[in-house]
Amino acid sequence: MADQWQREYDFAEKVARKAGEEIRKAGESEIRVMTKSCTVDLVTKTDERVEKIIIGSLKQEFGEGTHCFIGEESVAKGEACILTDKPTWIIDPVDGTTNFVHGFPFVAVSIAFAVNKELEFGIVYSCLEDKMYKARKGQGAFCNDELIQVSDVKEIKKSIIISEHGVDRSPEKVNKIFSTMQKILCIPVHGLRGSGTAATNMCLVASGAVEAFFEIGIHCWDIAAGAVIVQEAGGLLLDVDGGPFDLMSRRMLSANNDVIAHRIIKEIEVFPVERDDAPTHRIY
Numbered sequence: 001m002a003d004q005w006q007r008e009y010d011f012a013e014k015v016a017r018k019a020g021e022e023i024r025k026a027g028e029s030e031i032r033v034m035t036k037s038c039t040v041d042l043v044t045k046t047d048e049r050v051e052k053i054i055i056g057s058l059k060q061e062f063g064e065g066t067h068c069f070i071g072e073e074s075v076a077k078g079e080a081c082i083l084t085d086k087p088t089w090i091i092d093p094v095d096g097t098t099n100f101v102h103g104f105p106f107v108a109v110s111i112a113f114a115v116n117k118e119l120e121f122g123i124v125y126s127c128l129e130d131k132m133y134k135a136r137k138g139q140g141a142f143c144n145d146e147l148i149q150v151s152d153v154k155e156i157k158k159s160i161i162i163s164e165h166g167v168d169r170s171p172e173k174v175n176k177i178f179s180t181m182q183k184i185l186c187i188p189v190h191g192l193r194g195s196g197t198a199a200t201n202m203c204l205v206a207s208g209a210v211e212a213f214f215e216i217g218i219h220c221w222d223i224a225a226g227a228v229i230v231q232e233a234g235g236l237l238l239d240v241d242g243g244p245f246d247l248m249s250r251r252m253l254s255a256n257n258d259v260i261a262h263r264i265i266k267e268i269e270v271f272p273v274e275r276d277d278a279p280t281h282r283i284y
C-alpha cells in the first residue's frame, strides 16, 4: 500500500527550505520589529509573511479545507489552537525570532503534521546553518539526509543540558527558572546551553550534541516537529514533572535516556502555564 503521508512529508521539506530562503533574504534587509504578549515577545513582518507562504503552499498543493492548520502567527491573530483528529499542520515559521532580529545565528522553520492527534512527521530547517532535520514516525531521524542518534551518555556529570528562559519576565517565574538552572549547573553538569529556539534545541538533543532540553512556557508549534525528531533519534519526551508528554501543555522535557531525564526532573521547579488549547487562553 502506498505510504499514506509520504507526499505530505516530501512536500513539507520543500516548503521548509523555501521558507528558510525567505528568512535568509529578509535577514539582509530592514527588519521591522513588533511585540505580542510583552515587550520581549518579538514578531516581525517576516514571521507573518513566511507563515502565509507556508500555509498558502500547503493549501495549493493539498487543497483548501482538506487539512487543518495551527500556525504561531495565525493563532496570534485569534485563530483557534485546538488539535482535532483531522490531518493538521503545526507550524512555527520563524522559531528564534529574537535571534533573527539580532542576527544571532540560530533560526529555524518548524513544520509538523499530526493525524488523529498523533504526530506523523516533523521537519526543522535550521536555515542559517543550512541544516535540514527531519523524521517520519517509525522511519528514523536525519540531518541533511544523514541518520542521527541521541547521545549515549548516562552520567549526568558528563552531560550538557539546554534550557531557555522564555519571554515571561515576572520575578517569581524568573526566580524559579534560574533556581532550576543553578541546581542543575551545580550537580555539576559539563554545561548549560540554549540556542534561543526550541526546535533547534530539540534537534541538538536528537543529534547527540546535548543530553536534554526542557522548557516551561513553550508552545505546541515550537516543539511538535522536534518531538518526532527526538523520538525517532532514540530519545524520549516527558512532561517536566515526569508525567506523559502532552503537546498542548506548554511544558516539555526531551532527553537521550531515562536516567538523564529523571535526574533533571528532580531539579525542575515547576510553575503553572495555561495550556495552548485552554478555552480562555489568549497567547498574545
Ligand SMILES: O=P([O-])([O-])O[C@@H]1[C@@H](O)[C@H](O)[C@@H](O)[C@H](O)[C@@H]1O
Pocket: 072, 092, 094, 095, 096, 097, 098, 164, 165, 166, 167, 196, 197, 198, 199, 215, 218, 222
Ligand atoms: O517565539 P519563537 O521565536 O517562535 O519561539 C521561541 C522558542 O523557540 C524558545 O524556546 C523560547 O524560549 C522563546 O521565548 C520563544 O518562544
Ligand SMILES: [Mg+2]
Pocket: 092, 094, 095, 096, 198, 221, 222
Ligand atoms: Mg517558536
